[in-house]
């Protein structure tokens with residue numbers, strides 16, 4: 001990773017003692033670190049410690065002798081990431097309401113950089129609905145809020161409120177700083193199951209949790225893409241910074257896909273679309289009268305095939321998934337050709353640690369030219385990054401061909 005400008009804002013909590021370690025991790029990784037502290041933070045840890053470790057002047061006072069009188073504006077606008085750690089309940093409340101009454105809070109109001117907030121406080125203060133509301137406000141604004149750790153707190157209370165370990169804060173920060181290699185690209189991802197109603201209370205669906213598709217959407221957004229996620233019903237929190245379109249049925253997914261596909265650079269179809277739907281969906285709940293009943297199923301539109309048959313934008317990359325239980329590679333290759341895809345991601349959905357509703361997946365990529373790339377068992381986030389690396393390569397090759 002190239003050298004990045006990171007600002008760490010320290011507010012007045014006992015967990016401030018962990019911040020020298022955080023600064024050290026970033027400095028060791030070759031980044032430029034600047035620290036701003038609230039007046040209360042300086043009661044817990046000396047600015048000199050952070051100044052020595054960061055090799056940069058620490059700002060604690062808006063009006064102190066300062067070679068850059070506009071630092072409260074320029075810091076947050078010239079940096080790649082702002083981290084507030086520890087973030088006290090008071091600071092979170094101020095940030096949620098745009099209060100700018102010292103250097104750090106003014107810099108936060110003025111910043112255009114991504115923000116990582118790491119709350120740390122007494123568990124009752126953390127659980128207080130006002131604090132939770134303020135956290136939600138910041139989250140809705142696009143700030144990433146790290147969940148505090150649980151356990152014994154400095155105030156002798158037990159519960160959530162501990163500042164995560166510096167190594168975990170740094171891992172989250174490195175993820176946020178990841179190279180924006182997909183910047184400028186519009187990517188559509190489909191995820192989750194579709195549900196096909198039988199009557200107002202019953203439906204046909206499948207075991208897709210949406211985890212695979214959401215991981216792709218999340219990673220693509222982290223890497224700078226403009227992401228549209230079309231999702232069937234899931235219990236997942238949508239990744240921040242994406243456009244979410246929620247649908248229920250395959251027909252609705254088709255309509256959403258075709259309303260947005262024309263200007264997409266890449267379309268990645270991880271959704272488990274129901275191949276069939278009940279021919280008729282009853283208006284009223286079907287009564288339990290007969291000993292057995294039959295439900296006639298009719299074919300749903302094959303969205304991916306339709307996309308493959310009319311690629312709308314020159315160079316548009318189309319990636320399908322194949323959920324297979326037998327003849328895995330043969331079936332997947334057949335789908336790749338029949339649906340006119342650039343790449344297909346095949347997973348054996350009978351495996352316990354892969355496919356539906358688990359956090360890991362073991363996939364094989366098959367490309368249009370017949371190349372096969374088998375991956376080991378990875379987390380779905382890791383699979384997402386591998387997949388995005390490959391589509392970026394395909395796009396690079398295509399662009400070379402178009403030149």
Ligand code: PMT
Pocket residue numbers: 191192207208209210211212213250269270271272273274275300301302303304305319320321322323324335347349355356357358
């Ligand atoms: O959501 P998770 O719990 O994380 O599980 C992940 C997953 C197993 C759902 C995912 O990894 C996966 O394999 N997704 C594709 C599931 C699927 O429907 O596979 P398929 O082989 O039936 O379909 C092939 C491709 O055609 C898929 O890209 C599918 O989105 C698409 N399709 C299928 C049917 C249809 N009517 N329209 C489609 O567009």
